[in-house]
Amino acid sequence: MRFDHRTLAQRVRFGTGGATAAVAAEVADRGARAVMLVAGPGEAEIAAQVAEGIELAVDWGEVTPHVPAGLAERARVAARGAGVDLVVSVGGGSTTGLAKAIALTEHIPIVAVPTTYAGSEATNVWGITTDSRKTTGVDDAVLPACVVYDAELTLSLPIDLTVASGLNALAHCVDSMWAPNSDPIDRALAEEGIRTTASALLELVGDGSDLAARERMLFGAYVSAVAFASAGSGLHHKICHVLGGAYDLPHAATHTVVLPHVLAFNAPAAPEAETRIARALGATGAVSGLRALYERLPVAGSLAELGYDLAAVPESVELVLPLVPAGNPRAVDRDALTRILTAAWSGDHI
Incomplete structure (x- = not known):
């Protein structure tokens, strides 16, 4: 048997009913001063609950599947303008994907809070769509530094x-x-x-x-x-x-x-x-x-x-x-x- 395996470095905070406290603890541990919350309209209520224990510099609500390039750039500009030093994403693969698009160029760490089973939160793979063509790549800069799993946040998923x-x-x-x-x-x-x-x-x-x-x-x-x-x-x-x-x-x-x-x-x-x-x-x-x-x-x-x-x-x-x-x-x-x-x-x- 011969192989070369690489394990990605990432913290996982797993516990039902504990997302709000876990996110607040992660923000405090990192000493983050300007947090950007990324969550689409469908996750707005859940995201507000998750972010109760932190102050936000940016509350970003525009999320679209397959991460259009124009959307990615608008979100990056907002993060840059507010001096964001941590992105908290609450949602499924599209939300995590947008957070990754921000991290790809701005090199800002991500705390991902999944509400689906997409799995993007545990990978260093990114994807951005330009003119109906999706480009994907691998970059450790987009791997969320921490994932917060809370089964209660998936209850509303049909x-x-x-x-x-x-x-x-x-x-x-x-x-x-x-x-x-x-x-x-x-x-x-x-x-x-x-x-x-x-x-x-x-x-x-x-x-x-x-x-x-x-x-x-x-x-x-x-x-x-x-x-x-x-x-x-x-x-x-x-x-x-x-x-x-x-x-x-x-x-x-x-x-x-x-x-x-x-x-x-x-x-x-x-x-x-x-x-x-x-x-x-x-x-x-x-x-x-x-x-x-x-x-x-x-x-x-x-x-x-x-x-x-x-x-x-x-x-x-x-x-x-x-x-x-x-x-x-x-x-x-x-x-x-x-x-x-x-x-x-x-x-x-x-």
Whole structure:
């Protein structure tokens, strides 16, 4: 066994009902004097609660999916003008993404308070969209210095979004099995992430108010993101980033729809990953196990349901092809991408 694994430095404050106190303690520990709160309109009430114990220099409420470049620049200007020395983000992946866009150029530390299971808070990956093209990169400057997890903050997340967000976390695990930098540590974490998120999601579908299940879901999302941050972005994420940026598709739902098709394409050529995924799902096969899980969850069945047009497939193929990661278990060409995207559009098995 030989590998080179890097663990990212980050503090995690985990505790239900403790977000307000945890954020205040983190601000005090850091001696921050000019705090910028980033939270979209949908999280405004929760963000106000979380920020009760701190003084704000900037209260930023404009948040848009896929982080448009113009929005990122406006937020940076506001942070710069107020002399901000700490960003507190409260929300899902779009909110964390905007905080990362600020940190990318301004080098301001982030305290991330997730309200979904996106996992962006535990990675050093950033993404910004310019002219309908999403660019992603890796930079330690965007890794939140601290993550505050509080399951109570996820209670208002509707069950359909809970499921989509949770399956986004599960997608981090699947991609971590064969991404460019995947190693035995990543694969072990990813297997645990799949096991935890799958079981927690099934419990939450039965009772969305189950705080213990939401705690496990947050834990699973974190473990998944840690694996993904180390392993890197695999084929699944490259496809989804293109679709989200180019066609403004909903992030988590797009991951949910595309994942079974990428898994069906790669699994036959990745026996270790196939075994781990199947074992984590309590199934005899990875593909059949994931399909069985989806049958028990309220999920979108196709990209067509999300507004993606079949006529866009050729363009999408050309956008994804240069981004295909080296070392994918199977060779990926235009024909393969066409089959994956067409199957995802229709919802038919690949």
